[in-house]
Every structure is written in structure tokens, then in C-alpha cells.
Amino acid sequence: MLRSIKGVKDLLPSQTPSWHHMEATARSWAGRYGFSEIRIPIFELTELFSRSIGGATDIVEKEMYTFPDRDGSSLTLRPEGTAGVVRAVLEHRLLDSITTRKLFYFGPMFRHERPQAGRYRQFHQFGVEAFGIEDPNIDIEIISLLWNYFLDLELKDLTLHLNSIGTQQDRERYIQELKKFLSPNISSFCGNCQRRFTANPLRILDCKVPFCVEATHQAPSIIDLLSNDSGAHFQKILTGLKDLNIPFTINPRLVRGLDYYSRTTFEITSPHLGSQSTIGAGGRYDSLVELLQGPPTPAVGFAVGLERVSLLLPEESYPPATPCVFLAGFGTQGKPEAFKLLHTLRKNGITAETDHRATNLKALLRSADKLSAKYSIIVGDDEIQSGIVILRNMETKEQQSIPLKDLSEKIMILFQ
RNA sequence: GUGGGUGUAGCUCAGUUGGUUAGAGCGCCGGAUUGUGGAUCCGGAGGUCGCGGGUUCGAAACCCGUCACUCACCCCA
Numbered sequence A: 001m002l003r004s005i006k007g008v009k010d011l012l013p014s015q016t017p018s019w020h021h022m023e024a025t026a027r028s029w030a031g032r033y034g035f036s037e038i039r040i041p042i043f044e045l046t047e048l049f050s051r052s053i054g055g056a057t058d059i060v061e062k063e064m065y066t067f068p069d070r071d072g073s074s075l076t077l078r079p080e081g082t083a084g085v086v087r088a089v090l091e092h093r094l095l096d097s098i099t100t101r102k103l104f105y106f107g108p109m110f111r112h113e114r115p116q117a118g119r120y121r122q123f124h125q126f127g128v129e130a131f132g133i134e135d136p137n138i139d140i141e142i143i144s145l146l147w148n149y150f151l152d153l154e155l156k157d158l159t160l161h162l163n164s165i166g167t168q169q170d171r172e173r174y175i176q177e178l179k180k181f182l183s184p185n186i187s188s189f190c191g192n193c194q195r196r197f198t199a200n201p202l203r204i205l206d207c208k209v210p211f212c213v214e215a216t217h218q219a220p221s222i223i224d225l226l227s228n229d230s231g232a233h234f235q236k237i238l239t240g241l242k243d244l245n246i247p248f249t250i251n252p253r254l255v256r257g258l259d260y261y262s263r264t265t266f267e268i269t270s271p272h273l274g275s276q277s278t279i280g281a282g283g284r285y286d287s288l289v290e291l292l293q294g295p296p297t298p299a300v301g302f303a304v305g306l307e308r309v310s311l312l313l314p315e316e317s318y319p320p321a322t323p324c325v326f327l328a329g330f331g332t333q334g335k336p337e338a339f340k341l342l343h344t345l346r347k348n349g350i351t352a353e354t355d356h357r358a359t360n361l362k363a364l365l366r367s368a369d370k371l372s373a374k375y376s377i378i379v380g381d382d383e384i385q386s387g388i389v390i391l392r393n394m395e396t397k398e399q400q401s402i403p404l405k406d407l408s409e410k411i412m413i414l415f416q
Numbered sequence B: 001g002u003g004g005g006u007g008u009a010g011c012u013c014a015g016u017u018g019g020u021u022a023g024a025g026c027g028c029c030g031g032a033u034u035g036u037g038g039a040u041c042c043g044g045a046g047g048u049c050g051c052g053g054g055u056u057c058g059a060a061a062c063c064c065g066u067c068a069c070u071c072a073c074c075c076c077a
Helices: A016-032 A046-053 A058-063 A082-091 A136-152 A168-188 A191-199 A201-206 A210-215 A228-243 A306-312 A334-347 A361-370 A381-386 A404-414
Strands: A043-045 A065-068 A074-077 A102-110 A122-131 A159-164 A262-269 A278-284 A299-305 A325-329 A375-379 A388-393 A399-403
Touching: A016 A102, A016 A122, A016 A136, A016 A306, A043 A046, A043 A082, A046 A058, A046 A074, A046 A082, A082 A102, A082 A122, A082 A299, A122 A136, A122 A306, A136 A159, A136 A228, A136 A262, A136 A278, A136 A299, A159 A228, A168 A191, A168 A201, A168 A210, A191 A201, A228 A262, A278 A306, A299 A306, A325 A334, A325 A361, A334 A375, A334 A381, A334 A404, A361 A375, A375 A381, A375 A404, A381 A388, A388 A404, A399 A404
Parallel strands: A325 A375
Antiparallel strands: A043 A074, A065 A074, A102 A122, A122 A299, A159 A262, A262 A278, A278 A299, A375 A388, A388 A399
């Protein structure tokens, strides 16, 4: 038997209602906050991603689905959404108008990683991006949109982590300080961290090895070393979130993995997910638009991992199928007549079903029951002879005889 | 890429120190009710025991390899 590819998942009929719920709720909140939907391709020129995300990141180094197009150009299945949105925004000149500065998107992303709980090779994100706004109020808006979305989905025990990683210059200054602090006993750190010391010292703060955590406890905090501008921006966000009663934790160790982030970074985690605990994350990327040859344009956004959210959704019975009428037709004349009625009811806007495999009335009614039909219409050869069919209420078991010609009208009244 | 765990019916799982024809529950189909669903009872269908090799008189079980799934590391949503 042919199977699906490793790390990709089918969404089965039992799961699609909860996905509709996640998506509808996201649309509703994004709309309320003034974001408009954009739909962009799931593949782009490889260069778009390697330049945006950063050539030294794991994503670009080893996780992208990259393949040559027939003309030889290198294409890549998008590993994240922001780069493509920035490309589209520049291509279609959406930066100038207040109506197109705030965008949201849904869709599949692709990363070649080993699958794990809450991590897949094709996964789905809901993301928002706001362009051209320097004011910290937009950071607050975006964080509160994310927070309200999760609250509305009734996710429990969430933590909002906040940090500012400053501008490029702030970061360079900080990394020097950090290295100064670490260098005396770097040789006692784990092998990973020793590598990070030269490759990406910030990540040492993110290490989970107990020794490394302990040893960096007294490390200088980037927040204390921010430039005046970055520091003030961050402070305004903190007070703004307090004003909105959104609880947060300042986490100076919160380091984002993509190169384009600057200043504000944030992440919402849940303790109920195993090791992949981040369900939504984002931040500012003030230099990305310029990096992709647009005008200098500050920007901020987030992305939500919908598979992870779906794992946290409370058990709920989403509104099952709309009430339906079941056509129980059998016998040489009854079956074809019921099939015609099925068609007529559907044309009149009624949800109607039957079971083509069932041959006797017992099996037909059993199927009606499985489908949670509200009514069944019993049409056997006897009913064809008399021209009167039986309408059975499946909950009360009450039956009434209805002349065939009045049936549609009667059903329409029942379903009004 | 590295490490651990698990592979037996559609699903969840039993299967004794290796021993005859591999089981249960749920689900599916049928019957009890010649034309009336859910509950109950009865019956039926459904299996290359992941795959390949080896040990043995004999392997679902033991050994080797391999593949898949899964969790974790790394990293990320």
C-alpha cells in the first residue's frame, strides 16, 4: 500500500470541523484588528528564503525542500510565510496604503525536520504582518491579537514570553559583552554551546543543559544593554500590555531562530504539548523589507502553528452535520422513486441523504440513525401503489402518512 | 543527522519458559422482527503476526538486518 510521506498528515473528516473553527476564529480576530487576507504561492525562488531567513540558520542550511525548475532556476517550498508576504507587498506596492499595510495569511509550510509531537514536515500557519509602522502600539496590537485569539479558543495555561533583542548594533555590542562573560569557563560548557560560542553565542542562553543554564544565570541581560531608542520602545510595549491586562513574562533568554528579527520578540507557550511548546511566536523585523530591496520599512508580525493549537483545543462537539432527511427507498418501484425525491429535496435546499448499499428497511433505518437524520421518508412498493409515503420522526418515532405530491412542501415547512 | 520505544484484524490491544487450526473488545455485515433505527442476544466476514534472512523437529515469540510509526536531542510554529 502506498502511504503518505513521512511527517505529513491527512486531516480526516472527524478533524475538519475543529480546523474550520480555528480558521474562522482567526479570520474573525484578524478582521476585527483591521488585517486583510493575502494568499501567496507556496513556492518561491530559493533566494527569497535564503536571503530573508539567513544563510546560517538551520532552516536554510538543511531543512528546505528545494528543487530545480525545468529552466534550471532553484525553487523552494516555503518554510515560513513572512518572506513571501514581503515579496508580494513589494511586488504589488502595498506599502503605501493604509488599507493594505496589515495583512494575514493561512497555509501550509514545509520544513524537512525529523517529525515529533507537534512538529511536521508539512504544517500549517496562521500569520499576520504589519508594515511601515514604527509606533510600539502596533507591537501591542499584534501581541494582543494573538493573545485574544488563543483566549477565544479557550486554550489553558498559556505564557506570553517577551524580549527585545535590540537592533543589529545593540546585538553586536551585547554579543561582545556576553562573550566576555562566558569566555573564562567556556570549556566547561556542553559541546553544543562551545560550538555556539563562535557560531551564534545568543543561543547559549537558550541551552537546556543544566550546567549551561546555571552558568549563564548571572550573564548580562540584553535588555539592560539596549540603546535608548530600543529600550524606550520596549518599555512602552510593557506598559501598553499592562494597560490591556495581558499578562507576560520578560524572558531575556528568548532568542528567535530566524535572522531577520530585531527588537521586539515574543512567544506564547503551553505546558501541555511535550517538547514543542511554542504555539505562536513573532516579533519585529525592521530591516527585512530593505534587505529585499524595498524602502526602509519597519515591520512586525507573528505566526501560529495550527497543528499545535489543534492539539490544545478543548474537547468539544462542534455542530455536527446540519439536520438531514433520510430517504429510505426499497423495492423495485420504491427505490427509484425515493431517489427522485432525494434530488427534489436537495434542489429545494434540504440536506438529504440515503444509503445506496442498504437493501431492506431495517438496514436503511440503521443508516438513517448513524447519520443522525431528523426524519426518514419510507418509500416501499406499497407506498407507490397508494401514492402515500411515510414520514417518520427519528427522535419521537411518530409516523404520518403524506401524499407523495405534498411531500416536498411538508418537509420544507418542517425545516424552516 | 543522533538516541530510545513500538510494529498481531478497520481501531484499541491480549497471546504463558518457543508447541496443534493466532484471540478479545469495539467497529462492519446479517439474523432474532416475511416492511421499521439506537438496547439485548446469536451468527458471519475480516490476518503475508511490518518486511527479509537465520536458529530450531517446530517461530507472532529467540538472533541479525531492514522499513515504518512514535518520542526525545538539534532546531522551530
